[in-house]
Amino acid sequence: MKATAFCPGHITGFFSPKRHRDPLKSGSLGAGICIDQGAVTTLSATEGNRSIKAAVDGNAAPVTETALDLLLGDRELQIRSETVLQLPCGAGFGTSAAGTISAAAALCSILSLSREEAVRAAHIAEIKHNTGLGDVAAISRCGVTYRLKEGVKPYGRVERLDCTPTITACVFKNPLSTADILTDKEKNKIISKAGEKCIAEMRRSPSLDNLFALSRRFTDESMLASEEVTEALRALGDTQASMIMLGNSVFALGSGAEDILSAFGKTFVLHTDTTGPRILTRTE
Template identity: 45%
Template sequence: MKATAFCPGHITGFFQICEHEEILRTGSRGAGLCISHGALSTVKIEKGSGRIEIKINGERSDAPVTKQALAKLIYDRGFDVSVETTLDLPIGQGFGMSAAGTLAASLAIANLLDLPFQRALEVAHEAEIIHRTGLGDVSALSRGGVTFRKVEGLPPYGIVDRVSADAEIILGVVGPPILTSSVLRDVEIRERINAIGKECVENFSKSPSLANLFRISREFASRSGIMTDYVRMALDAIDGLGPASMVMLGNSIFASGDVDEIEKALNKFGKTYRVKIDWIGPRVIAEE
């Protein structure tokens, strides 16, 4: 049996870390965008001993996050699984590729095994939390669009509101990857993130909009001390061309406004991508 699923990428502008004993209640508050570039996963299952093999962009990968999620779905069902995932964006730049790849593969298997969509979300969220590769990506992706994570955790524990907005977004990779897990494990950085993040969440809740998402994200990146010199220089280069901020957590930025001029300026720093807001969310696109 074979199925193919797509999951959008997701970028976070600001966040507050919120941990609980129950993993499905753990996550983050904050706001971000689900984007048209993401992960496409084709999954084949056949009777076997529970072996899981994963290729990402044509190369065999350990993919521990995806592997853990899939193992929970097949556990004692006696299937071997092979996964081929194509990522539209680089890993380690805050584009939610770990969550997108894991959720796309999980959704494809859930569909083949007649498991509910919610179960695919649960195993992907759990794997992301355990491996410290993300906190709120799966929650946001479960809704799609421009999202405000009002209450941490995977819905229905978490509460994720949609924000009405539409825009063409330029993503710019302006420096080397950042390991999300290293940031999330640093106590000093976490305390600073949470102090500023709490303020940002409260401010955004008063008037959720795309304009305020950009504005508050820029404030968060600057005040939290997360903003790198790579990002700072790139943001200075596009000053005045439209709203822009740092993608959490990567040496990358997201911007809107005069997209042609923004793209031209950011190309001097690294690779750029034009993306749209994805309102559909994760979906199965083929089954055999």
């Protein structure tokens, strides 16, 4: 049996980490945009001694393997998973979550499990490996979202704005390590304080304009911006733009910013995804 699945990526504008003993209750508050590029996984399942091998762009994929292990349970199947990313890894596009969800969704299709089970397994794997906190929850809702309660169903709460913006993203050299930042206690204190204020404002006045304004404030207060990010945002002037969390990259509203941002790094014009993870093909 073989299945191929797609999962959109996700750009975070601001966030506040929230950790609990139960990984399903853990995650983050925040806001962001699901994007129409992410990850495509082809997964096969054959009878035989239980084994799981997963790769992302040809490299070992421990996060994906953790999610697949949770879903496989005690079934005697050999799982082989190959994921291709459509965007750079480590740039804040939620590729870890997208790759893991796409693989989990493919396996769930084969095992006749629900999409919610794929989401839960991917979220647990992300939390365990410190590769993300809120991407899975946001992707499961898709669109432009803000997260008012951390975790995934039935614990998390994600609201969606009625808009589908086009954005321009620009990626600079030297990607950030999400795990390094999420495990740094001092950085987390600063991030949490800044993120709490932003989500409180977003709750009071949820809008795309506010998402960009609060993301920019979070960029300043979290002190995560690199020199490249700072220079690019300065060049954009009054354009609605901010740093992508967590990546050495920026995103700006509309496609018009591409001419300015192309001088700083590789650019991508991205559209809002409102469909979420989906199965592309399935064969017996």
